[in-house]
Amino acid sequence: MTSITIPDSVTSIGQSAFNFCTGLTSITIPSSVTRIGDNAFCGCAGLISVTVPASVTSIGEFAFRNCTGLTGITIPGKVTVINNGMFRDCISLARITIPDSVSRIGNDAFEGSGLTSITIPGKVYRIGGNAFGKCTSLTSIIIPSSVTSIGNYAFEGSGLTEITIPNGIKSISDSAFRSCNSLTRVSIPTSVTCIEDFAFCDCAALTSVNIPAGVKSIGRNTFKFCAGMKAITVDSKNAYYSSLDGVLFNKEQTAIVAGPGGISGNITIPDCVKSIGENAFAHCKDLTGVIIPNVVTSIGKEAFYGCSSLASISIPYSVTSIGMGAFANCHSLMVITVDPHNAKHSSLEGLLYDKSQTAILQCPGGKSGCITIPGGVTSICEGAFCGCTGLTSIKIPSGVTSIKTAAFQGCTGLASITIPASVTGIWSAAFAHCTSLTSAHFSGNAPKMGVNVFRHTASDFTVYYLDGKIGFTSPEWNGYKAVNEGASK
Numbered sequence: 001m002t003s004i005t006i007p008d009s010v011t012s013i014g015q016s017a018f019n020f021c022t023g024l025t026s027i028t029i030p031s032s033v034t035r036i037g038d039n040a041f042c043g044c045a046g047l048i049s050v051t052v053p054a055s056v057t058s059i060g061e062f063a064f065r066n067c068t069g070l071t072g073i074t075i076p077g078k079v080t081v082i083n084n085g086m087f088r089d090c091i092s093l094a095r096i097t098i099p100d101s102v103s104r105i106g107n108d109a110f111e112g113s114g115l116t117s118i119t120i121p122g123k124v125y126r127i128g129g130n131a132f133g134k135c136t137s138l139t140s141i142i143i144p145s146s147v148t149s150i151g152n153y154a155f156e157g158s159g160l161t162e163i164t165i166p167n168g169i170k171s172i173s174d175s176a177f178r179s180c181n182s183l184t185r186v187s188i189p190t191s192v193t194c195i196e197d198f199a200f201c202d203c204a205a206l207t208s209v210n211i212p213a214g215v216k217s218i219g220r221n222t223f224k225f226c227a228g229m230k231a232i233t234v235d236s237k238n239a240y241y242s243s244l245d246g247v248l249f250n251k252e253q254t255a256i257v258a259g260p261g262g263i264s265g266n267i268t269i270p271d272c273v274k275s276i277g278e279n280a281f282a283h284c285k286d287l288t289g290v291i292i293p294n295v296v297t298s299i300g301k302e303a304f305y306g307c308s309s310l311a312s313i314s315i316p317y318s319v320t321s322i323g324m325g326a327f328a329n330c331h332s333l334m335v336i337t338v339d340p341h342n343a344k345h346s347s348l349e350g351l352l353y354d355k356s357q358t359a360i361l362q363c364p365g366g367k368s369g370c371i372t373i374p375g376g377v378t379s380i381c382e383g384a385f386c387g388c389t390g391l392t393s394i395k396i397p398s399g400v401t402s403i404k405t406a407a408f409q410g411c412t413g414l415a416s417i418t419i420p421a422s423v424t425g426i427w428s429a430a431f432a433h434c435t436s437l438t439s440a441h442f443s444g445n446a447p448k449m450g451v452n453v454f455r456h457t458a459s460d461f462t463v464y465y466l467d468g469k470i471g472f473t474s475p476e477w478n479g480y481k482a483v484n485e486g487a488s489k
Contacts, residue, residue, distance in 0.1 A: 002046075008032050013040045015060065022046055031055045036063050045069055052076050061085055061106070068092060077101050082109045084128065090114065094137070105131050107151060122146050129173070132158050139182065150176055152196075167191045172199045174219070181205060190214055195222055204228055207262070211248070213237040218248070218257060221279050229260040244270065256280045259287075269293055276303045278323060285309060294318045294339075299326050308332060311366075315352070317341040322352070322361060329387030329410070333364040348374065360384045363391075368413075373397055380407045382427075389413055398422050403430045405450065412436055423447050432456055439464060441485075446471025449478050 005028040006013070012035040018024060020043035027041075031053045038060035041047060045068045052059070057078040062085040064070060071092050075082070077099040084106035087093055090113045100121045107128035110118075115138045120127070122144045129151030132138060135158045143150075145166045152174040155163070161182045165172065167189040175198040177183060183203045188195075190212045197219035200206060204227045211218070213235040223229060231246030241257065242249050245267075248257040255275045259267075264286035269276070271293045278300035281287060285308045292299075294316040301323030304310060310330045315322070317339040327333060335350035345361070346353050352362040359379040363371065368390030373380070375397045385391065387410045394408070398420040405427040408414065411434050419426070421444025428450030431437060437457040442465045454461060463482040465472040474482045 002026070004028070006030055006033065011035070013037055015039060016042065018044055020044070026050075029053055029056075034058070036060060038062060039065070042066055049073070054078065059083060059086060062088065065089060072096065075099055075102070080104070082106055084108055085111070087113050104128070107131065108133070110135055117141075120144055120147070125149065127151060127154050129153055130156065135159065152176065153178065155180060162186070165189055165192070170194065172196060174198060175201065178202055188212055188215075193217070195219060197221060198224070201225055207231075208233065208260075211235065211238060211241055211243075213239075216240050221282075223248075223258050223261065224279055225283055226261040227283070227285065228262050230262045232258060232260050249273075259284055261285075263287055266290070269296065271295055274298065276300055278302060279305065282306055292316055292319070297321065299323060301325060302328065305329055312337070315339065315342060315345055315347075317343075320344045324381070325362075325383035325386055325406075327352070327362050328365065328383045330365040331387070331389065332366050334366040336362060336364055353377075363388050365389075367391060369393070371395070373400070375399060378402075380404060382406060383409065386410055396420055396423075401425070403427065405429060406432065409433055415439075416441070419443060419447070421445070426450060426453050428452055429455060437461060442466070442469065442472070445469050446477070453478070454480055 003026045008030045011032050015037035016039040018041050019039050022045045024044050025046045034055050034057050036059045040063045042062050043066045047067050048069045054076045056076050061083045065085050065088045067090050069092055070090050072095045074097045080101050080103055082105045085108040088108050088111045093113045094116045102121050103123045104126045109131045111130050111133045113135055115135050125146055126149040130153040133153050133156040137159055139159045139161050143166050147166055148168050154176045156175050157179040159182055160180050162185040164187045168191050171194040174196040177200050178198050179202040181204050184205045193214050194217045199222050201221050202225040206226050207228050208231045211234040232248040234241045234243040240251055242251050247259045253272050257277050259281040263284050266289035268291040275298040280303045282302050283306040287307045288309045295318055297318055298321040302325045304327050305325050306329045308331050311332050312335050315338040336347055336352045338345045338347040344355055346355050350364055359381050361381050363385045365387050370393040372395040378399055378401050380403045382404045383406045385408045386406050389412045391411050392413045399422055401422055401424050403426045407430045409429055409432045414434050415436050416439045418441045425448045429452045432452055432455040434457050438460055440463050463477055463480045464485045467484055467486050474484050
C-alpha cells in the first residue's frame, strides 16, 4: 500500500482507520469529509505529507501521532481545537499552520515533534500540559495575550532560548519550563501569583530571574539545577518574598527559600534567618563554604544536597531540626562539626549524630575507605551515607535495629556488607545503586524489608544467610539470589 484516494461519498474517517499503515505514503482526502477520528493515521510512518480539506471541522486525539515521516501540514480554518497528542512524536514535522479558528491546544499535542517554529493564533486561551514538551528544535515561540492557562510540563525539554509569558497568566504550572537547557531569559508578568513546583528546574543556561510583586506562592525546587543562575531578585513591593545578594527569602528574611544555582565561594547566612528551607542550596556546586549563625533553628531536607565543593560545615547550638539528606552527596565534605552546647545534635570523627549518639544522621560525602560505626548506635537514619562513593567498607555493630530509607544509597565503592542479627528492619532503597555490592551477609533472622533495598547492585549480587535462621528462602529471597552458607559460627 503506497497511495490511497478516498471516494467522494465518505464524510468521516473513523477511529484508527489507518492506524499503523506504515506503507502508506500519500492519501487524498475529498472535500466531503468533515471529521477525522481519533488515531486515524497514528503510526503511518511513511506518510510524508497530507492535505486536509477545508471541509474538515474536527481532527481527533492522536490522529497523526508517530507519523515520523510527516514534514508539514496545514490545519483547515474550521478546526477549533488541536486535540490531545495530535502530532505527538512527529519527529520530522518542522512546520505547521494553525488557523485563527483554533482556541485550544491540547495535552501532548506536539510533544517530541520536530517543530522549529510555530505561530499560535490570537484566540488560543489554553496551551495544554506537555503540549510542546521535548520539542528540542523549537527555539522561540510567541505566546499571545489571549492565553490565560499553560499546563504542566507544557515546554519541558524544549529548545527555547527565551520566553515572554503573556500578562494574564496567573500561574506558571508544575514543570512548565523544566529542562529547557537553552533558556537564557524569562520574563514573568505582573499577573502571575503562583509559580509551581519545578517550573524552571534544570534550566542550566538561565542566569537570573525576577519575581514580580504579585507572586504569593513559589513551589518546591522551582529553580533547582539552574547551574548558571547568579541571582534571584524580587520586586520590593512583593508582600510575601524578598531577595538579598541574589538569594530568595520570605518577606521578613527569617527563612531562606532558594539560593541561585550559580552561587559561588563562601557565604554567610544573615543573622535574621531562622530556617534554611528544603533544597535551598541543593546542587550549588561552586559553593565552597557557609557560615550558619546562632539563630538558625531548622535546616531543611536536602538543603545543601549535592554541593560538591563544600568542604566543611559547622552546626551552631541553635539548630534543633536537620532534614533528611541535608548534606548528602557533598563529595568534598570531609567533616561536620556541631557546637557542643547543641541540645539535639552532636558530632564524632566528622559524622553527624543525634545528641545521644544512638542515631547516625549524616556521614560527610568525602569520607573514604573503611568506617566503623560506634557500638552505641541503634539506628542508621534516612540517607545517612547516601552518595559516599569513596567508602569501601562499613562495619555495622550489633545493637543497630534499623537501616532506614536510602541509608547507603549510591555507595558505589562498597563491595560487601554484613547485617548484624539485631537488625529487624531495612527500609526501602537502603543499598540501592551500590553498583559494586556483590554480597550481603545476614547474621540473624530475616528482617522486615522495604522495596528495592538492593536495587541496581552488582550483577552477581547474592544474599547469604546462616543455617537455621528463619524467614529466608533459597535459591531466591525477596527477588535476590540467596544462598544458605551453613551453620552459625
